[in-house]
Structures are given as C-alpha cells and as structure tokens.
Amino acid sequence: MMTTKATHPRRNFKIRQYIASKSIARLTLDFIVINTILATLLAGVLVLITRDYHLGLDYIYHMYTELFGKEPRWSLPDDQFLYKNIRAFLATISLLSPSLFLGMIIYKFFVLRRDNLVFRRYCDLSNGGSEQYLNIHFYISSSLRLHNLQFTAFIRTYEKELEQASADNYPMNTFPLELRQDAFYPLPFNYVPSRFRLPLFNPDTLDTPCAQPQLELHDDGTVTVHTFERQIKLDPTRGDFCQIYVVGRGEVPDLQSKFSEIGSYQIPADIRFEPLPEMQTAYDVRKQRFTVKNWLDF
Numbered sequence: 093m094m095t096t097k098a099t100h101p102r103r104n105f106k107i108r109q110y111i112a113s114k115s116i117a118r119l120t121l122d123f124i125v126i127n128t129i130l131a132t133l134l135a136g137v138l139v140l141i142t143r144d145y146h147l148g149l150d151y152i153y154h155m156y157t158e159l160f161g162k163e164p165r166w167s168l169p170d171d172q173f174l175y176k177n178i179r180a181f182l183a184t185i186s187l188l189s190p191s192l193f194l195g196m197i198i199y200k201f202f203v204l205r206r207d208n209l210v211f212r213r214y215c216d217l218s219n220g221g222s223e224q225y226l227n228i229h230f231y232i233s234s235s236l237r238l239h240n241l242q243f244t245a246f247i248r249t250y251e252k253e254l255e256q257a258s259a260d261n262y263p264m265n266t267f268p269l270e271l272r273q274d275a276f277y278p279l280p281f282n283y284v285p286s287r288f289r290l291p292l293f294n295p296d297t298l299d300t301p302c303a304q305p306q307l308e309l310h311d312d313g314t315v316t317v318h319t320f321e322r323q324i325k326l327d328p329t330r331g332d333f334c335q336i337y338v339v340g341r342g343e344v345p346d347l348q349s350k351f352s353e354i355g356s357y358q359i360p361a362d363i364r365f366e367p368l369p370e371m372q373t374a375y376d377v378r379k380q381r382f383t384v385k386n387w388l389d390f
Contacts (some may be wrong), residue, residue: 111196119200123193130185131156133176133380158182159189163269168190171200208234209340211355212390217309217363218289219331225289226307226363228338228390230355232282241277241342245269245290247359249317249324267305267319269336276382284382289337291316297347307359314358334359 111119135151139146159182214231219225228245232238247267254263265341274290293308293316308316315334316326326332336357343350357363 110160111199118198119193119196121304123189127159127189128156134182135150139176155182159186161186161190175384176290191262207353208232208236208238208342208344208351209353209355210390211338212285212368214368215290215336215357216366216368218367220289221231223294224292224309226292227278227289227366227368228357229285230340231285232280234321234344235282236346237282238280239278239343239345241280241340243271243275243288243340244341245271245275246337247305247317248337249326249333250333251324251326265324267317269307270304279380283384284373285384307334309360309363313360328361330346377382 106107134155135148143350154179154216166215209230210233216227217224218227221372228243232241245268247269249265250265251263254261270291272289272291275285280286291306293306303318303320306318308318310316313328315326315328317326317334326334328334336359337354338355338357340355341350341352369386369389371387371390374383375381376383
C-alpha cells in the first residue's frame with residue numbers, strides 16, 4: 093500500500109502567528125480590505141453575467157455594505173435564481189466575518205500575553221576591569237506588575253563549511269551562555285530602561301577549557317565561540333552566522349500567570365562597539381513616577 097509522503101517543513105498556526113504579531117489597527121484594516129476584495133469579486137462576476145457594466149460600482153457598494161450587516165437594497169428582477177444564491181452567500185459571510193473579527197479581538201486582548209518586554213535594537217560593548225561585556229538593554233512595557241524577572245541567553249551558530257559534513261559535525265549548534273546576578277530582577281520597575289551584562293571571552297582563561305561557552309569578537313568582523321570541546325570560528329562573509337537569543341521569564345501576580353518572551357541579536361552586525369547614548373532617567377517625586385528622556389534612541 094502506497095502512502096503519500098508529507099511535505100516538510102510544516103508551517104502550522106500561520107493565522108494565529110499573524111494575529112499575534114499584528115496590531116488591532118492592522119487587523120481591522122485587513123478585515124476591511126478582505127471584505128472590499130470579496131465584494132469587488134462578486135460584483136465582477138455579477139457584471140459579467142448580467143452585462144450591466146454601468147452598475148458595477150453600485151453592485152460593489154451594495155455587496156460591501158451587506159457584508160457589514162446592512163439590509164440589502166438591490167435586486168435582480170430578471171434573474172431571481174442568481175440573486176437568491178448571491179444573497180444566501182452574502183448572508184452567510186456577513187454572519188461569519190464579524191464573528192471571526194470579534195474572535196481575533198478577544199484573542200488579542202484576553203488570551204494572548206505578549207510584549208511585556210521591549211529589547212533595544214542594538215547591544216553595545218563595555219569593559220569592566222579585565223573583562224568585556226555585551227550590554228543588553230530592555231524595559232518593561234506592560235502596566236502590570238512583574239515579579240521574578242529572570243533572563244537567560246543562548247548563542248546559535250551556523251558553520252557553512254559543515255553543510256555536507258557527517259552527523260558528528262553538525263553545522264548548526266546552540267549553547268547556553270553565562271549570565272551574572274544582574275540578569276535577575278525580583279521586582280523590576282515598569283517603563284524604566286534597564287540592562288544586564290553578558291560576559292565575553294576572557295583571554296586570561298585561554299589555557300583553560302571553558303566550563304561555559306563564551307563568545308569572542310575580533311576586529312576583522314569574525315567571531316569565535318569557545319566551548320569545552322572545541323573552538324567554533326565563524327566568518328559572516330563566507331556564509332556563517334552567529335546569533336544571541338535572550339529569553340526573559342517572569343510572573344504576573346495580577347493575572348496569577350507567567351510569561352516568556354524572546355529577543356535576538358545578529359553578531360556582530362547588531363553590536364555597537366562605542367557606548368550607546370545613555371537613557372536619562374529621573375524620579376518625579378510629585379508625580380511619584382520615573383521620567384525618561386532619549387527614548388528616540390532606544
């Protein structure tokens with residue numbers, strides 16, 4: 093018995109992903125555009141059948157308004173069968189489409205929890221004693237109080253020269269990176285720019301195998317990832333890539349729930365080797381809140 097082979101890769105939940113990633117204004121615009129296209133297509137079919145070309149715009153208007161629930165104010169006296177079938181189709185769509193749109197709004201407001209964290213577009217390089225760091229900047233964009241905000245970081249690599257290699261030398265690898273205590277915020281402030289540091293490779297440990305993977309940046313734009321087993325040398329100009337993923341996890345006591353969000357940086361393209369402009373933060377005693385300047389640079 094022959095079986096049909098599944099097509100891969102599968103891309104599941106594309107509609108849900110689209111709803112999750114777009115704003116309410118964009119979803120509303122999409123809803124209007126889809127109804128406009130549908131009304132235009134139906135009107136075009138009707139014009140081709142009836143040959144009433146001069147009524148094309150009227151048909152578009154009547155069908156468009158009917159899709160939004162308005163009572164029909166048009167008819168086809170010479171072709172009742174066609175008219176009734178189009179009317180039945182429009183009535184079905186006008187019943188389903190508002191329900192689907194309302195469902196998307198409910199999904200956005202009451203089910204989906206996202207964008208509690210906003211990561212700065214770039215990270216910057218800094219020095220502390222004999223160590224170098226990447227500064228990861230973020231702020232909490234939610235008005236809800238967050239608790240136990242904890243960051244973890246991973247580095248993902250791809251070595252193009254290993255594309256045809258054996259399974260022992262897989263071209264794609266992911267490693268956890270070491271973070272310090274400043275990556276934990278028990279009770280963070282909302283709308284206040286903050287940062288934590290990601291330690292880079294320390295030359296003082298050059299002769300010691302790395303217990304934790306470490307990233308080393310070179311002046312020529314190449315990158316070396318030091319691991320316990322080997323050193324992975326990456327050159328973006330030959331098709332390699334290196335990415336840092338930052339995952340923020342925390343609790344939302346007001347909702348009795350947890351959240352997890354992710355940010356990513358291309359290395360070295362998203363690194364600024366000069367310090368980024370500092371955010372100017374001050375506490376307003378009278379208003380009992382923080383004020384921040386220089387948001388345009390975030």
